[in-house]
Amino acid sequence: MGMLALLHGASSSEVRLLQIAEVDHFAQRIRLGKRPHPVPLDPASWTVLQRCLAHRDAWPTENPHVLVTKGTKAGRSPASTAYLSHILDDCGFPPRVLRSTRLVDLVNTLDPKLVAASFGMDPQAALIYLADHVDEGRLPAL
Template identity: 80%
Template sequence: MRAQDRARRAGTRPRSNHTLETALSILRDLARFLTEHRGKDDWALVDVDDIEVFLATSPKARKRRLVVLRQFFRFARSQRIVLIDPTRTPIVKERNGFRGRTLTLGQQRELFRRWTTDDHVHPHEALLGMLAPLHGASSTEVRTLQITDVDAAAQTVRLGKRPHPVPLDPASWTVLERCLDHRAKWPTTNPHVMVTKGTKAGRSPASTAYVSHVLDDCGYPPRMIRSTRLVDLVNTMDPKLVAAAFGMDPQATLIYLAERVDREVELASRATANPLAHPGDQR
């Protein structure tokens, strides 16, 4: 709080009250953890193992928690409250593994039927929905897809920065044609396949906000659906080939490798099953 006051006087950006409250809540949780589960009521008794077990109770908050704890124990050491800083050994950086969710086979089949047989589904939802799980298309690739990117004779489309046209299967092509028919009903000169009320009078693509909510009715976010396809491809093919085909950075596909996915699942399972975890952290 003194640093907050100094920042205000100096004209620099002070820490918000929310930031201070978050830091205090982390210290509160650590104090409760130490007294209730480790039998320690003095900061001087805290060791590295205590910190590691505490961080393991909430893996997703590990980085933020460790930053706050390091700030506190540096202060505690300068005030001679502790002799040794127990937060020096734990590392902040985590493995860059995939942490997202993927669709089960049953969910994929249900969505496929929805987008290919239900005439009440909006064409934009069906287009993004089909291109994401079958061709790994991102929301940006779909919303920036233009009429000139569609080759009706070869039934291919050009997506984003991909080096080659993407051949579409019959189901995906049918969905694309339905989307083009929907676009044809609008009096527009917008060159994009996905045209909305807000873009029909101009030439810009659909907004990111619009595309992010296109799949709301199906109950699954675009990233989750696309990740399902990438996880499958990366683990059945060479990740570098997948990166080259999708126009991605080679390092971007490595996070979807099975051993990294399994590692994250293992850590999450341990945290959930950890009897020392704080009840409020188990969701």
């Protein structure tokens, strides 16, 4: 969860609803939420995902989701929202902070409309991540 949130801006719901069928092992990419294109994973994220899948394979489950908990292994439902909101408690940062960090960086470096389109977000949603100051180096010379 942490790697996907920090490096790929994945939301808790995108990770929670991620299913095995949405993992492309050949191209090393995944389908996240409403994003228009699959997300290619860097080597570190791919390794973490493979470890998660190996851990999951050790459980006898027919659940189609990547994240399976003790409570969901017997069924087909995704992990609970509460589970995902506390999954990173040991590191001291909630998933939404990691996602926000990534989105702030992208929105303030790139065009917010392009970021919104690539993340499957409403264009207005990306605007909340804009910083409240202007980088003098990005202003045109007068």
